[in-house]
Amino acid sequence: MTQTNDIILRTTTTLIAFILLGFSVYLFFAGHNAPGGGFIGGLMTAAAIILMYMAYGSKAMEKILPINFRFLIPVGLMVAAATGIGGMVFDAPFLTQTFAYFQLPILGKTELATALLFDLGVYLAVVGVTMTIILTIAYDRD
Numbered sequence: 001m002t003q004t005n006d007i008i009l010r011t012t013t014t015l016i017a018f019i020l021l022g023f024s025v026y027l028f029f030a031g032h033n034a035p036g037g038g039f040i041g042g043l044m045t046a047a048a049i050i051l052m053y054m055a056y057g058s059k060a061m062e063k064i065l066p067i068n069f070r071f072l073i074p075v076g077l078m079v080a081a082a083t084g085i086g087g088m089v090f091d092a093p094f095l096t097q098t099f100a101y102f103q104l105p106i107l108g109k110t111e112l113a114t115a116l117l118f119d120l121g122v123y124l125a126v127v128g129v130t131m132t133i134i135l136t137i138a139y140d141r142d
Contacts, residue, residue, distance in 0.1 A: 006055065013055035020048035031119045038119035042126030049127075050134055058138075069135065072128030080121025083114055 024044030031037025053061050087096030099113035 010055050013051055017048040017052050020044055020051070024048065028119060028123055029116070031115075038122030038124075039126055041119070042123040043130060045123070046127050046130035046134070049131060053135075053138070058135075069128045069131035072124045073132070076121045076124030076126070076128060078121070079124060080118050083118040083121065086114065 021044075024041045027036035027044060028038060028041030029036075031041065049061075049065065052064075056064075083097075084095040087098075088094055090096075095118070097113060097115045097118070099111055099115075101109055101111050104110050
């Protein structure tokens with residue numbers, strides 16, 4: 001089998017994946033105050049990872065990113081469920097969120113909300129499901 005010369009694809013993938021990952025982080029953190037959140041942030045992250053799989057191949061990506069994406073699904077679901085149950089511990093309804101302002105060393109006065117933890121669970125679950133589906137389809141040779 002001959003190897004194709006895909007230097008242009010690999011070079012542009014590096015830049016595009018960096019932009020996609022940066023935008024997914026922005027969408028993730030903007031989610032509880034503006035449009036965005038764990039779902040769309042997870043989809044953007046999965047898109048960047050899939051692009052890298054297409055450009056570099058599965059063997060190289062498994063060395064670079066040795067993650068079992070099927071493991072992310074239950075972890076994300078547990079994090080999301082734990083944040084929902086957390087409100088019940090304080091005698092509030094399921095999925096009640098709260099926030100507070102904290103003085104952080106570099107960022108200064110910053111709002112931290114429990115919605116961010118819920119979004120983290122959704123983010124992990126979406127990345128896990130999306131990558132599992134795409135990689136299962138890609139590896140199916142029949």
